[in-house]
Amino acid sequence: MRAEILSCGTELLLGHISDTNATFLAQSLSSLGIDLYYVSQVGDNLGRIVETLRRAWDRSELIIMTGGLGPTEDDLTREAISALLGETMQVDPRLEEELRAAFAARHAYMPESNVKQATLIPSASALPNPQGTAPGWFVEKDGHIIVAMPGVPREMYRMWEKEAAPRLVGQNGAGSIFTRLFRVSGLGESTVEEELGELLHSDNPTVATYAKSDAVDVRVTAKADARQKAVEMVERVEAQVRRVLGTHIFGTDKDTLQSVIGKYLFERRQSLAVMESLTGGLLASTITDHPGSSAYFVGGIVSYSSDIKVQMGVPREVAEQYGVVSPETARAMASSVRELFHADYGIGVTGVAGPEMQEGKPVGTVYIALAGPQGIVDGRGPGWRGSREDQKRFATLAALNLLRLHLESLR
Amino acid sequence: MRAEILSCGTELLLGHISDTNATFLAQSLSSLGIDLYYVSQVGDNLGRIVETLRRAWDRSELIIMTGGLGPTEDDLTREAISALLGETMQVDPRLEEELRAAFAARHAYMPESNVKQATLIPSASALPNPQGTAPGWFVEKDGHIIVAMPGVPREMYRMWEKEAAPRLVGQNGAGSIFTRLFRVSGLGESTVEEELGELLHSDNPTVATYAKSDAVDVRVTAKADARQKAVEMVERVEAQVRRVLGTHIFGTDKDTLQSVIGKYLFERRQSLAVMESLTGGLLASTITDHPGSSAYFVGGIVSYSSDIKVQMGVPREVAEQYGVVSPETARAMASSVRELFHADYGIGVTGVAGPEMQEGKPVGTVYIALAGPQGIVDGRGPGWRGSREDQKRFATLAALNLLRLHLESLR
Numbered sequence: 001m002r003a004e005i006l007s008c009g010t011e012l013l014l015g016h017i018s019d020t021n022a023t024f025l026a027q028s029l030s031s032l033g034i035d036l037y038y039v040s041q042v043g044d045n046l047g048r049i050v051e052t053l054r055r056a057w058d059r060s061e062l063i064i065m066t067g068g069l070g071p072t073e074d075d076l077t078r079e080a081i082s083a084l085l086g087e088t089m090q091v092d093p094r095l096e097e098e099l100r101a102a103f104a105a106r107h108a109y110m111p112e113s114n115v116k117q118a119t120l121i122p123s124a125s126a127l128p129n130p131q132g133t134a135p136g137w138f139v140e141k142d143g144h145i146i147v148a149m150p151g152v153p154r155e156m157y158r159m160w161e162k163e164a165a166p167r168l169v170g171q172n173g174a175g176s177i178f179t180r181l182f183r184v185s186g187l188g189e190s191t192v193e194e195e196l197g198e199l200l201h202s203d204n205p206t207v208a209t210y211a212k213s214d215a216v217d218v219r220v221t222a223k224a225d226a227r228q229k230a231v232e233m234v235e236r237v238e239a240q241v242r243r244v245l246g247t248h249i250f251g252t253d254k255d256t257l258q259s260v261i262g263k264y265l266f267e268r269r270q271s272l273a274v275m276e277s278l279t280g281g282l283l284a285s286t287i288t289d290h291p292g293s294s295a296y297f298v299g300g301i302v303s304y305s306s307d308i309k310v311q312m313g314v315p316r317e318v319a320e321q322y323g324v325v326s327p328e329t330a331r332a333m334a335s336s337v338r339e340l341f342h343a344d345y346g347i348g349v350t351g352v353a354g355p356e357m358q359e360g361k362p363v364g365t366v367y368i369a370l371a372g373p374q375g376i377v378d379g380r381g382p383g384w385r386g387s388r389e390d391q392k393r394f395a396t397l398a399a400l401n402l403l404r405l406h407l408e409s410l411r
Numbered sequence: 412m413r414a415e416i417l418s419c420g421t422e423l424l425l426g427h428i429s430d431t432n433a434t435f436l437a438q439s440l441s442s443l444g445i446d447l448y449y450v451s452q453v454g455d456n457l458g459r460i461v462e463t464l465r466r467a468w469d470r471s472e473l474i475i476m477t478g479g480l481g482p483t484e485d486d487l488t489r490e491a492i493s494a495l496l497g498e499t500m501q502v503d504p505r506l507e508e509e510l511r512a513a514f515a516a517r518h519a520y521m522p523e524s525n526v527k528q529a530t531l532i533p534s535a536s537a538l539p540n541p542q543g544t545a546p547g548w549f550v551e552k553d554g555h556i557i558v559a560m561p562g563v564p565r566e567m568y569r570m571w572e573k574e575a576a577p578r579l580v581g582q583n584g585a586g587s588i589f590t591r592l593f594r595v596s597g598l599g600e601s602t603v604e605e606e607l608g609e610l611l612h613s614d615n616p617t618v619a620t621y622a623k624s625d626a627v628d629v630r631v632t633a634k635a636d637a638r639q640k641a642v643e644m645v646e647r648v649e650a651q652v653r654r655v656l657g658t659h660i661f662g663t664d665k666d667t668l669q670s671v672i673g674k675y676l677f678e679r680r681q682s683l684a685v686m687e688s689l690t691g692g693l694l695a696s697t698i699t700d701h702p703g704s705s706a707y708f709v710g711g712i713v714s715y716s717s718d719i720k721v722q723m724g725v726p727r728e729v730a731e732q733y734g735v736v737s738p739e740t741a742r743a744m745a746s747s748v749r750e751l752f753h754a755d756y757g758i759g760v761t762g763v764a765g766p767e768m769q770e771g772k773p774v775g776t777v778y779i780a781l782a783g784p785q786g787i788v789d790g791r792g793p794g795w796r797g798s799r800e801d802q803k804r805f806a807t808l809a810a811l812n813l814l815r816l817h818l819e820s821l822r
Contacts, residue, residue, distance in 0.1 A: 013447045015437030016621065018429050022452070026426030036424045037459060041433070041450040048448060055466075210427065274713075280699025281692035284713040288691025291766045291799055293715070300713035302685075302695040308710040308752060341719060355702045388702055 003029055003036045004060035006052055008068035008077055009151055010043040021066045021156055028165065031179065031206045031221035034062065044068065049080040053146075057084060061144055062168070067151030069134040071114040077148050078119060078137065085141060087121035095119070095126055095135060102133055127163040131155045138167060169223045178230035182218040182241055183251045185401045189216045195244045205237045214256060214397060218245070250404055257400040258290040264407040265296040265345075272403070273343035274300040275312060275333040277324070278351035278366060282392045283399055298341045309333065313340050323359040325350050327367045327378055334371035346371040349399050351381060353391045366395045370402050377406055414440050414447045415471035417463055419479035419488055420562055421454040432477045432567055439576065442590065442617045442632035445473065455479065460491040464557075468495060472555055473579070478562030480545040482525040488559050489530060489548065496552060498532035506530070506537055506546060513544055538574040542566045549578060580634045589641035593629040593652055594662045596812045603627045606655045616648045625667060625808060629656070661815055668811040669701040675818040676707040681755035683814070685711040686723060686748035688735070689762035689777060693803045694810055709752045720744065724751050734770040736761050738778045738789055745782035757782040760810050762792055764802045777806045781813050788817055 005026070007019050022039045029036045037060065042048050049068070056063045068077030082089050095118035103110040117134045120126060127136030127147075132155045139146040147164045149156045161177075169177050184192055189211040193200060196218065199207045205222035218241055222233035242249060251260050265272060276283045284300035287293055303309040306324050310316045313336030314329060322328040333348025351366035352358045366381020379402035381395055416437070418430050433450045440447045448471065453459050460479070467474045479488030493500050506529035514521040528545045531537060538547030538558075543566040550557040558575045560567045576588050595603055600622040604611060607629065610618045616633035629652055633644035653660060662671050676683055687694045695711035698704055714720040717735050721727045724747030725740060733739040741759040749757025762777035763769045777792020790813035792806055 013437055013450065014441050014619075015434045015439075018431050018434040019450075020429050023426045023429040026424055028426075030425050037454065037456075038463070039424065039430075039452040043448065045448075052449070208425075279696070280704075280708075281695025281697075281711055281713070284692025284715075285690070285696050285803070286692075288693075288713070288715065288764075289800060289803075293691075297691075297715050299715040299719040300692055302692070302699070302711035302713070304695075304699065304705055304708050304710040311752075341722075353699075389700060392696070392700075 001034050002060045003034045003062040004056045005039040006065045007041045012041040013043045044074040046076045050083050053084050063146045065148040069150045082121050089119040092120045127159050176227040176230045177223050178234050179221040180234050181253050182249050184216040184248045185250050187248050192216045205233050258287050262290045270344035271296050271298050272345045273298045273337045273341035274347045275337035276349040277303050278353050279349050279392050279396050283396045286396050298343045325359050325361050330367035330369040331376050334369040338371045347399050353388050368399045412445050412473050413471045414445045414473040415467045416450040417476045418452045423452040424454045455485040457487045461494050464495050474557045476559040480561045493532050500530040503531045538570050587638040587641045588634050589645050590632040591645050592664050593660050595627040595659045596661050598659050600627045616644050669698050673701045682707050682709050683756045684709045684748045684752035684754035685758045686744040687760040688714050689764050690760050690803050690807050694807045697807050709754045736770050736772050741778035741780040742787050745780040749782045758810050764799050779810045
């Protein structure tokens, strides 16, 4: 099946937003084994939308549209599809009832013009949208399919995954798709790809990697005629993926390093404190991005000046003898903050973020240490030199991963 | 002039990257008053690129292409333009010399296939690319212009701003464009738009707003036949923009709140320390994103538990009497960290990040205080309720803006 994406919205053509909806859909189509040949963005202009839609109809079997389903005169996706197919929009009584109920539930007045959100054409069925007022359209005619969904990403993601994609796969509702993400820390994307090898070329399930700012994601997607079968197919590949990537996989789907660490610490009723210089607060900030972190995260010290390190318990001799950027100082930072804050675990991070060298050590040098009931564990930086922000980010991820691996080793 | 963007690269159709190049160009075209009607993404396939390019040629006077200028067989932009126009690519001796010199300077071997990066067609002139090996093409024929640029954003941005856009504006090199961004803190985008009023409808210079994660940007762009004239046109509008937005403007172009604060503190040879709970380290991390922050940022305390606040100097009575989330505790945090770390300024931030209420105070409550040689200044949170990350981000910006306004008031 050849697919094509058409995104509608003048805001795209003014550069107010990037078309991340297309990126999301492109990833999903790829994992479903559906070829995507063209993506277009068009403004809220009926003539240009119909023109682009007609061309898409001529060359692709599947057209996925986002945007233009709102209630205003600028929202023209329904009108464009109707014009293309020569069909007339009619208010669907059931959809109208649902629409009025949605407004009533919010005690909001519904302008009569909004009723166009409750229309259909004979070739279209409605895709429910519990998160908004505009249902999508699933149009089937002459061997072509048009899927029209709202432009609001949250509404679109849900509608695509729960409503549209399953219909595409199973021919009218019988099919099922199941996707699981495996989140990898401590390896670069190219290494992950090398390790996965032939798995990347499999057809169903498909396996693909994506480099995210906090991990490398391995996405496994299976299509089958029943959900349970798709899940089992993913789980068979999961076993292979886990065999090659082992403990580098720290979680699945929405897991983050900080959420996984949070879960372990919470289960063990243990607490954490950090002392950081290189990362300048980013380590603490990342830990506290996890809701509920106040249950185990006691606090942190950003010891940007050497005096603060000493004031907070790092022996002056250590900093002077080995240097502020040294494994010994990282260890002293971890132990000191653990003691000072009466925490079960302490992490210390020191290094050279740049732009200049420090103590003769180059930008990119990072030392990490973890102090806990089991003693001290040394960690290493990513051995990678990038921008200042990247430097901070990679050192933060390395520190979190050190703790994660340690906590896992105790399970 | 009607413009159209064509982005080439299979990675776009697999969802590996979003087409942020198109977003950048859309913003720039809008500020130049050039109408953009269509944006398309196509994979690295000669037939589909030529097909899309031909359609663009038929309906638009200006076609801006990005990507596909590399040295490999998958890089097909030059080939597609040549096919469209029926012209033959030929190696340009001067470009070849430059290409070989670039490889020699890096002591790198140049595969002979790379020589295609030194080709031109009769209708094309080269757009220099000092940041990469691939020059762009500026093609003029039959009243149409094609601008072909590399897909690497850094190379493309420079080539567009320094080489391509000025040629477009001035008809062959005589024109000039000048853009200045005004960075606004403490106002939402819609308020900024209201304040700017009629200015947003001006033609040359154009004025537009963009909501960024750390500020609202007001972008002023003038076109003229000479650079000095364009600069003067921007400066006349600048006076009007500054009159309506006043001290809400904290900087221009690449300034950030942290860089502006850094500049002020560095000039005054003063130092800064922070104690934060709600923001969980993000305040310190944002301050240390600025290179050179070690000159004035002493350090920070992330006092996530109440005990740490007391241990670090907040009087227990204050926390108990007024609550940990209170203006009084914020003030005590600011004063304590200022004293403890011997800094000229101390900032305290406390509040409720969520997901749950705290001390009967709702999610979104934020108290900020600044302690300095001039005494204590109270700040407020954004009075805005969002996700946990947004909460942290907005409180961080509010704290930085409080210090920025205070330091400016002393100038």
